[in-house]
Amino acid sequence: MTERRFLRWLRPWVFPALLVGAFEWYARRAAALGSDALAPPSAAAKAFVGAALDGSLWQATGFTLGTAALGLLLGAVLGVALGLVLGLSRRAARLGSLSIEVLRPVPSVALIPLAMLSFGFGVRMELAIVAFATFWPLLVLVQSAVQQIEPRLLEVSRVLGLSARERAFKIVLPAIVPRLFVALRLGVAVALVVAVTVEIAANPNGMGYAMMIAQQSFDPALMLAWLGWIGVVGFAVNAGMVLLQRVVARRMGVLP
């Protein structure tokens, strides 16, 4: 029966292999006809190895991941803090609702020129936009998580006479941890997407920029290599977060 298991393991790769194969054939034909817009995946793989060996791959990847992480840290700290406050105090939530409704719909990319103006190019500008983009989903999700804490637990904290600090650390925070990690998983996804987008649009650093430069230098193989690598990194980071989120959920008694 291990033959069956092997086939099952193989199955997810069949469709993409077919697509890559078809693309390889098509790109070779197009190159033979003189077009330099596309490159076959085999050439992209070579370009990828080249970038890995000369260090440019790691440098750019490190920049993107690092900046995204810092931006997420900032956005998450602020979002969780405000989310806790708005979740615990219905009054605060009501008072802040209009302001949130007005500010939240601004697309983060609209702030790229403003960040450029204020910070120039580099880490700070990208970090600020990632922070803005991740602040909102974390605020909303943490607020909702706090509002949905089992009211019985809060009553227990009152009956036991816990101080506000004790209540926060012993009841509120542990209660929201599973949903907090769901929010963080979303935050990580948003952070990565926004970071790459900022690099494509403006910031001359990181994976997005490397891909743009490759296209502008008419190096389609390298451009495709970056596109594929961005996909792989995004997939791996997200998959890692899903795993982490599941581990946490199990530890906190949410999943069996």
Added chain:
Amino acid sequence: MNGHDRGRVGIVMNRLGSLAVLSALIALWWMASNAGWVSRVFLPTPQATFASLLEGLNLSGPNGNGGHGELLAFTQATVGRMVQGWLLASLFGVLLGAAIGVSPAVRAWVQPTLEFIRPLPASALLPLAISIFGLNPGMVLFVVAFGAMWPVLLATVHGFAAVEPRLSEVARCLQMSRAAFVWKMGLPNAMPDILAGMRLALTIALIVAVVGEMIASQSGLGQAILLAARAFRASDLFAGIALLGLIGFASNALLALAEKRLLRWQQP
């Protein structure tokens, strides 16, 4: 005052309080910019922003130089790109998603690939599209539509895949045809997911439209605010950002309204 009236007063008080907080924030903005706490290069005054807005929308006085007075045209361009791309994305997303979602066999082979594409930023396709199509409006529209299609497609696949097994059995007991099953059970069942996917797609469509305008130099709000920043015209920049925020807000609100009407059957 009976309970009903008290409730009404409560709602009004909530709205007023909320408005008060927002006004306080605007007042803070007013002070910070007018008093120079933050340089007016980065933070224009509210009145300057408002003036730029009015001027840009041709609601006050004659036009000034180049970029003024065209905000309405820019807004139309961006919104047009966003909506066209979104409609295309929704149509193809639902069709493809239904085709994949209805058949467990197809899903088994294709789903892993879809999961790989899910985290990919839509804007990452812009360089490839530029390479193939060049710098023109059609290229931007293509990436908007292609990028926005995936949330709809993934949501549709999920919606069709997750049909309550009991309902599938009911369909078998009634000897419903495949087409009838898809139309009467699969599609309504997938509706909540599809609408959620379409909401996400709208957000992505706006983002890709703006980024596309920025890097492909296409006329629209994206390019307008980029040029305003480069020329240090902070009030025009803020006016543009405000308009983009408004577009985001309005499109989301309209879609939420439509969702509510279409999903009336969920309210007990």
Added chain:
Amino acid sequence: MSAAADFLRFDGVAIRLGGREILSPTSFDVARGEFVCIVGPSGCGKTTLLRAASGLVTASAGEVRRKGVKMSEPSREVAFVFQDYGRALLPWRTVEGNVSLALEAAGVPAAGRAPRIAEVLGKVGLAKHAQKFPVQLSGGMQQRAQIARCLAQKPELMMMDEPFGALDALTRQSLQDELARLVREDGLTVLFVTHDLEEAIYLGDRVIALQANPGPGRPSLARMIDVKIPRPRDQLTTKEHPEYLRLRRELFAFIEQSHD
């Protein structure tokens, strides 16, 4: 074999699931118009037997024959009432819309549907709730809506899988009587699975008791008892009828002893 008895025949029907034999080869006949109740502990295969009879599941051995023809696929003439009624109704259609589904599937033209829907809703007492969505109905009403949809199929045979199991005692009693009336009015043949022995005796013309963990010398089909209590029956007097009490004792003793 008379034609009436040939209405539904189970011929050596055995079912294996996950390598285990859930149901050993079982044979019995159901006559037209009969109300047969199937009882037994969990795991005895009673639900699986019902699903095999309706064509939702294929038997591992043996055949189910309806009027001489093997049942391998579901048919509109065999209605199936599920236990989890909430999941068997379309949440996005009203009660009327749900009943209409059966008529649409049968190809009834739009003009002819309304009178039949009204008729069937009247029969189950949901005429006033036709425009409500399932989420607005109580459990009992939802089950009635499902029964209404099944009746709209104009079935010859009705399979019912613990239809009243998820309802409270009072609702269950009133639905039992409503069902008995409907079956009598329309002359339906019913196969009714339940874990409630008293319900089985109250409703059935015959009670079939299955036992779990079949093996050599221990067939799934353990007892078949005819219920010779006159109809119409009612909750008060029937349950004090000596025959009812005798059958009750017999079945309880049997279930106890087969529970080793």
